[in-house]
Amino acid sequence: MMEEFIRSYRVKPLIIKDKRVLRDSYIPSSLPGREEQINTFHNILADLLVDSPPDHTSFTGKPGTGKTAVAKHVINKYKKEYPDLRAKFIYVNCSQANTAYRVMYQLNRALQVLVPPSGYPYDVLYDKFVDAFYQLNKRLVVVLDEVDLLVRRDGGRLIYSLSRLNYDLPEELSLTLVVISNTADFLERLDPRTRSSFEPTRIIFPPYKQPQLYQILHQRAELGLKPGTWENEALHVIAAKVAQESGDARRAIDVLRMAAELAEKEGAGKLTVDHARKALDTVNEEEIAITIRTLPLHHRLILAAIAELMEMKSRQKVDRVSTGRIYREYRDKANKMMVSPLTMRRVSGILRELEAQGLIEIVMDYGGARGNTKVVKAMALPPLEMKKLLASMGLIF
DNA sequence: TATCCACCGGAAGATGGGGTAT
DNA sequence: ATACCCCATCTTCCGGTGGATA
Numbered sequence: 010m011m012e013e014f015i016r017s018y019r020v021k022p023l024i025i026k027d028k029r030v031l032r033d034s035y036i037p038s039s040l041p042g043r044e045e046q047i048n049t050f051h052n053i054l055a056d057l058l059v060d061s062p063p064d065h066t067s068f069t070g071k072p073g074t075g076k077t078a079v080a081k082h083v084i085n086k087y088k089k090e091y092p093d094l095r096a097k098f099i100y101v102n103c104s105q106a107n108t109a110y111r112v113m114y115q116l117n118r119a120l121q122v123l124v125p126p127s128g129y130p131y132d133v134l135y136d137k138f139v140d141a142f143y144q145l146n147k148r149l150v151v152v153l154d155e156v157d158l159l160v161r162r163d164g165g166r167l168i169y170s171l172s173r174l175n176y177d178l179p180e181e182l183s184l185t186l187v188v189i190s191n192t193a194d195f196l197e198r199l200d201p202r203t204r205s206s207f208e209p210t211r212i213i214f215p216p217y218k219q220p221q222l223y224q225i226l227h228q229r230a231e232l233g234l235k236p237g238t239w240e241n242e243a244l245h246v247i248a249a250k251v252a253q254e255s256g257d258a259r260r261a262i263d264v265l266r267m268a269a270e271l272a273e274k275e276g277a278g279k280l281t282v283d284h285a286r287k288a289l290d291t292v293n294e295e296e297i298a299i300t301i302r303t304l305p306l307h308h309r310l311i312l313a314a315i316a317e318l319m320e321m322k323s324r325q326k327v328d329r330v331s332t333g334r335i336y337r338e339y340r341d342k343a344n345k346m347m348v349s350p351l352t353m354r355r356v357s358g359i360l361r362e363l364e365a366q367g368l369i370e371i372v373m374d375y376g377g378a379r380g381n382t383k384v385v386k387a388m389a390l391p392p393l394e395m396k397k398l399l400a401s402m403g404l405i406f
Numbered sequence: 407t408a409t410c411c412a413c414c415g416g417a418a419g420a421t422g423g424g425g426t427a428t
Numbered sequence: 429a430t431a432c433c434c435c436a437t438c439t440t441c442c443g444g445t446g447g448a449t450a
Contacts, residue, residue: 110434127434128425162435305437332413355438357414373414377448380412 023238024273024280030233031266033259036078036085037228042221043075046212050083053210057087057096057148062183065172065207069193070214073257076189079214080152096148103159109167112159113138120145139174142182149184156188157195165199172207216256222248225258226265234269239280243268246285264288297389300366301398307343307351311359313399314338315369315385320392329374330385332357357383 029035040047046068056063068076084098099119106112110127113134117124120141124134142149151171153159159167174184188195188209196204196211217225226244247268251261268288272280304312314335321327327334336353343350351359360383364371370387388395 108435125426128427128432130433351437352439353413354415354440358438361415373446375446376411376413377446378409378411378450379448380410381445381447382413 022273023276023278024234025269026235027233028266030229031262031269033073033262036081037232039228040075040078040082041224041228042217043079043214046075046079046214047083049210049212050079051086054083054087054150057094057150058091060095060148060181062148062175063150063185065186065209066188067196067209067211068187068189068214069195069211070191071216071255071257072191073255073259073261074214074216075258076214077154080154080187080189084150084152095146096150097145098150098152100152100154102154103157104155107158107162109159109163110134112153112167116151117141135170142184146182148182150187151184152187152189154189155191157190157192160190160195160199165203168199168207169203172203176206217252217258217261218256219248219252222252222256222258222261226261229262229265234280238278239269240282243280243282243285246282247289250289260292264292267292294390297368298398300368302402306348308359308363309399309402310342310346310348311335311339311356312363312368313396314342315363316388316392316395316399319385319388320396323392331374331382332360332384333382335360335385360385 025031030037050066053063053066068080070076081100084100087094087096088098097119099116101112101115103112106115110131113131114124114126116138117134120138122137122141124137153168156168168186168188171184171186178184186207186209193213196209199207223244226248227241230239230244244265247261247264251257251264264285265288268284269280271288271291272284275284277284301309301312315330318327318330318334318338322330332353336356339356340350360369360371363369368389369385371383372386373381374384375381390398
């Protein structure tokens, strides 16, 4: 068995030419279906060519609609074509830098200022950044990717202070913000003060349609797989399914990679429709397993409680899986494990977190005299499988 | 039309664990 | 050792909320 395992990985790849191309972090030289967005953003930055400040810009669209790729693509182009531009581009991903302090830390680092990653007063970092900015004497374009994660904690104070900064700057300096977010209403959720000093040009990223997804997959296959090792029909199958469920190019590319790996492992000479179909299922389950594995203890306990109740519901033993019902089930489990349970307020919040991670589906139930509550409508996996998965991670019931 | 259920979810504060500077 | 910083997570407090019911 061990030998078999080793052999399967020592086999010389027959299909995959360049694995990096099959990852979503790879940025190809052209982005099918996003020509309009590229054009718009390109034109906004064109102000830099006549040394005037570009407008603030916001990118909005669901995950996997090419926002980050377009931003990087256009910026790379400027860097390459106009190396002497009196401007500097800074990219910050707010999924890691999700507080004002950490963003400021990144900005300082980008300007070669060394500051500690924590422990300092925020104002000191801000002042150091402004000093370095003057010193640099170039226009700045700051990209804040996944900015919703920052705004959720910070309430937009950083965006406010960075956009306000422009009013104090001399003619030859400017700071342009490019904010990238997954939610369309993120601008509306900023506080009014911020919104009046920060009015970005909006670029919208609609989900990919099937033909565009096919083009994207075809492009990746051409670059990442050896010639003649795939059936075009397999790409069509992936494109069709993904277009129908989400239009998420990242997922489509993940599925393609998984399909190629499956074909490779089987020793098949070609990536077929069958591999595509199998990959569509596998990717989903694996993602769920990974998400659950990284969940903190109480999240898991709550998920286990939900699985328990959902199963009972399918046997008509429970009529609805509501917050209060979940809470009591969870509390019992926690007590049994000698863990002190969290409060209901917290559990209510965790339910929203589990929903955001795609593990459960919630609907509000306005039950009149029965009161209002969240009700779990569905889980990402059937309750029994969910229980099995949780049990395999050391949670015993 | 007032009441009331069973929660919702914002705000603010406590807690504890990371850090720097002196 | 002491006095500051930042920050994620959780608790406490509490004013809503939609619609069935009286």
